[in-house]
Amino acid sequence: MLDQSKTDKITTDLLRPIRLNKAFVLWMGFLGISLVICLYAYTLQLKNGMVVTGLRDYVSWGMYISNFVFFVATSLIGMLISAVLGLSGAKWAAPLARIAEIIALAFAAVAGLVIISDMGHPERLMYVFIYGRIQSPIVWDITVVSVYVVISALLLYLPLIPDMKICYNKLEKIPKLNRWLYKILSLNWNGSLEQEKIIKNSTRILAILIIPVALAIHTVTSWLFASTSRVGWDSTIFGPYFVTGAFVSGSAAVIIAMFFYRKNFKLQDYITDLHFDKMGKLLVLVSLVYLYFNLNEFMVPAYKMKKFDAIHLNDLFAGSYALMFWAVQILGLVLPILLLLFRKMRKPLPITIIAIFVIVGAWFKRYIIVVPTQEHPYLPIQNVPLNFKIYSPTLTETLITIAPFILVLIIITLLSKLIPVIPVHESIHQNEETQNEN
């Protein structure tokens, strides 16, 4: 009897956020208006060309590509939490898997759009398919990002099938269209053992498949840089360096999302202090690995200070990028690691604040990887105007860079208003298991 009431409580708790309220409408309105402003900036770019940005012959990959790398990076967390932790049997991570998958899907899907903003005219994307060469990391990147989006969508969807049925059954007061959608998406779920088995197997296959694919997407993204002979990019550890960096920004994103879901959706019983504590430890772990790669990436060339490396590194360590460089390393990496070693700092509020520092640092880290290198070419063009040599992003460019973030927020908001962010079916299942054990 107790069992049933508990199950009902779980269902109502987790389905409660799925409704339209004032806060949602206001929030979406705000996002919508912001998006329109950013899209206006994009029309300016379409009309006048890339001169509206700060991109010139020297720095042709600026904020857009930094943004792209950041988006691909953040999306990798889906693989880490739902696949690696899931397969290794870390039960605590199960309630977070869907949040991680939502973040993964939103960031990966929008990453492709970010690339288009850097191409100038959007129809140029076609040329990649028409004239693309199979030898080019750009073609690999497009392939692997699209595959990752599909797998992430499936990994989000599969465990959702039973929940769709629950939504259909329990949510009767929602618009007809939504109910119809739930019905279609629930694929005639009836909870039979056979169906359970199919879901379990398929999820397992995808969880295994997504690991190499996710590693590939960020490794290939790093090869876009590492396969070029340029100071600061010409590095053999760029693949793992990018992948570990990706886990850092992704973990931070999940922590921030957890905080907001817990607060706004009243999920204190499901996203507990324990989850923040564990995520905090995970963040420390991945940050330490990332710090180790940073040490290699900067220490080894800095020890030798080869002529061209020296120009680049001096600019980072003590030159025009020094402030950004050290702020990113210290505020975005070293301090968070130190702070999160303390249990108190892994409580929801402090860890969320730390995560915000980490994620902002992660964005600027991408900027530091992408931009300064291009200001120090091996073969400089002679007599170029100053704005070729020193990249300074324009307002229009900044707005176009913000647009993908708004898009990601819109996707995440819509998804969390359509589906329960904590798996309902699984939570009930786990609850039953623990009760049986007692």
Place this chain on the structure above:
Amino acid sequence: MFRKHHFIKISLTFLITTLFYLHSFAQNWDIPDDKKTKNANFKFTNQTISEGEAIYTKNCMSCHGNLGKDNSLKTLNPIPPDLASVKTQERTDGELFFIITTGRMLMPSFKVILSEEERWKLTSYIRSLNKKYVQIVSETNTSKSNLIKIKMDFDSLTNKLKVDVKANETSGVVSLKDAEVMLFVLRYFGKLQIDKTVRTNNEGIATFNFPKDLPGDKTGNVDLVVKVSDEIYGEVETQSKFKAGIPTDKPSLTEKRAIWNVLKKAPIWIIITYTSIVLIVGAVLLYIIYSLMKLRKLGNN
């Protein structure tokens, strides 16, 4: 103390005179009067203007910018003037031709790179925005250049190339004395001048020393171009093949399959790796979709 003062004084004097000299130098090009009055021997038409524009875009625009837009490369010193400016347009055709031909300091000489005809076509383009410009066409007889016959002779023992310049006048064959002769070899990106510019001797013969180590094609052939300029006969060019180079048989970098080659010549291992990965992942995804369809069917029963 004294020595130091002295030194500064001398240096200053020297500096000021140099600056003064440079200053006056920057003002005017020393163009001989006979060059100033030189004119093209063909009429400037829309055809010559558009051909001139193409040459301009390739050779001049990087410094001088677009004609009349005042967007030349301002970081250079001296700043290359906009060639549609009044100052430049006040020059005679002969002056423009001379400047393009000889150049000075930052302004390159195009004597070797462009033919006389091309340099006149440039002049016609530079004039194209000037409404007040009236062309004076040179009276010189252009048909005289048709009379010139050039004979090239390569001696592989001494590695010397002998150029014999004659003109078939009605009065008989005459040797062209004191004509300017340049020798070039055709390379990937244009003409490479060989040896110095030489003048023909009394027999109309100019001799060039040919380098021993110039790479030729598979059989050692190189394409040689001889350019003869003469006050009376004008400019004439001929081209012919000689076995004057070292046989070189390097496969072109884009001949075999390679990372940098076109899609059709991609390395086999990349094609296999890429396609097999795409196929395997695609197959797994299809299997998942098939499983979902099965799941749906199960629910129907």
